[in-house]
Structures are given as structure tokens and as C-alpha cells.
Amino acid sequence: MSKWSVVHTVTFLQDAYMIKSYLESAGIETLIPDEFTAQVNNFYTTAIGGVRLMVRTEDLESGVALLKEGGYINPENSVTDExxxxxxxxxxxxxxxxxxxxxxxxxxxxxxxxxxxxxxxxxxxxxxxxxxxxxxxxxxxxxxxxxxxx
Ligand SMILES: [Zn+2]
Incomplete structure (x- = not known):
């Protein structure tokens, strides 16, 4: 089984979907583990620390690079390698x-x-x-x- 890492955390599910399709268009498989909680009620995502977007650990580096390129994350932000x-x-x-x-x-x-x-x-x-x-x-x-x- 491969490991998954959090590539980015967003406040709203729609943002997560946007990033998901962006990464998947580049061939990186993504996972939104909080998807269903967020669908039930958007406020729940605040309780669980935002909507997490995950990629396979081996794709993390290229995923982060893509997100920086696309302006989704601040290049200075290093918390994404959690x-x-x-x-x-x-x-x-x-x-x-x-x-x-x-x-x-x-x-x-x-x-x-x-x-x-x-x-x-x-x-x-x-x-x-x-x-x-x-x-x-x-x-x-x-x-x-x-x-x-x-
Ligand atoms: Zn310690």
C-alpha cells in the first residue's frame, strides 16, 4: 500500500476540487479524505482543520511544485510536506x-x-x-x- 501525504489544505471543498482537477490533469492522483464531512456541512471542515488534499508520497514533490507554479501555495510555505x-x-x-x-x-x-x-x-x-x-x-x-x- 502506498503512503499518502497532505499536499495542501484549503478552507472550502470547492477549492479542493479545483486543485484536485489541476493536479489530476498533470497525472497526479489525489485524495480528499474530508470530502464527505465537507459535503454534509461546510462548517465541519473548520473543526477538522480544513479540507485536506492528499497525494501519494512519491508524488508530493511534483505536486507541491505544481501548486507553487499554479499559484495555489506560497513558495515560502513549507508546512505542506506534512x-x-x-x-x-x-x-x-x-x-x-x-x-x-x-x-x-x-x-x-x-x-x-x-x-x-x-x-x-x-x-x-x-x-x-x-x-x-x-x-x-x-x-x-x-x-x-x-x-x-x-
Ligand atoms: Zn518531536
Whole structure:
């Protein structure tokens, strides 16, 4: 199975579709994992940190280059090379620090308002895939914890 990386994040689904067709016309396969949430209600996308547009990791470099060329992303913007890693966690795992460098300087990737937090928990109960990722501000890694049953 090939890995997918976030090539760009937009606020509205229609923007994601525009970029999707742009990349696909250049032969790069894309994925919009938040597509259905965004279709249900555009406001949900704020809770899940925008609409993510993903490409295969091997296409990431050319995808980013195309988006810069097309003016979709600022060439100075380096946050587009984010890759979400899945980290196994059991009851002894310390989820308050970075599993890669041990730094406690981590945060959720998005900081939604309280209404969004409630909405987001309701949604994530239905669709666990929408759970947001953690980010380390020291080493820049982004990951999700996956509970391991004991
Ligand atoms: Zn770290």
C-alpha cells in the first residue's frame, strides 16, 4: 500500500476540487479524505482543520511544485510536506510528549472553538478517521496515536 501525504489544505471543498482537477490533469492522483464531512456541512471542515488534499508520497514533490507554479501555495510555505504518522499506544504510553524526540512541546494541529470541539467529538465518535493529529513543535513530526488492545 502506498503512503499518502497532505499536499495542501484549503478552507472550502470547492477549492479542493479545483486543485484536485489541476493536479489530476498533470497525472497526479489525489485524495480528499474530508470530502464527505465537507459535503454534509461546510462548517465541519473548520473543526477538522480544513479540507485536506492528499497525494501519494512519491508524488508530493511534483505536486507541491505544481501548486507553487499554479499559484495555489506560497513558495515560502513549507508546512505542506506534512506527513501524518500512526503511532501505536497502550495504557503505558505517555501521550503528552512527542514519541519521536520526547519533547513536551506538542499540540493539536488545530485549535477549534468550544462548539467545534463538541461537534468534533460527536463526529469523531461516528467517524474515527476525523480525529485530528498531534504535532511536535520541536521536531515538526505529526502523528496520531492508535490504541493497542491489551
Ligand atoms: Zn518531536
Amino acid at each position: 506527513e501524518i504518522l500512526i503511532v501505536g499506544a497502550d495504557s503505558s504510553t505517555d501521550m503528552t510528549c512527542c514519541p519521536f524526540c520526547g519533547s513536551a512541546n506538542i499540540g493539536k494541529r488545530n485549535t477549534p472553538g468550544m462548539a467545534m470541539v463538541i461537534l468534533y467529538f460527536l463526529l469523531s465518535a461516528l467517524f474515527p478517521i476525523f480525529r485530528s493529529a498531534n504535532k511536535c513543535f520541536d521536531c515538526g513530526k505529526i502523528w496520531k496515536f492508535k490504541k493497542i488492545r491489551q
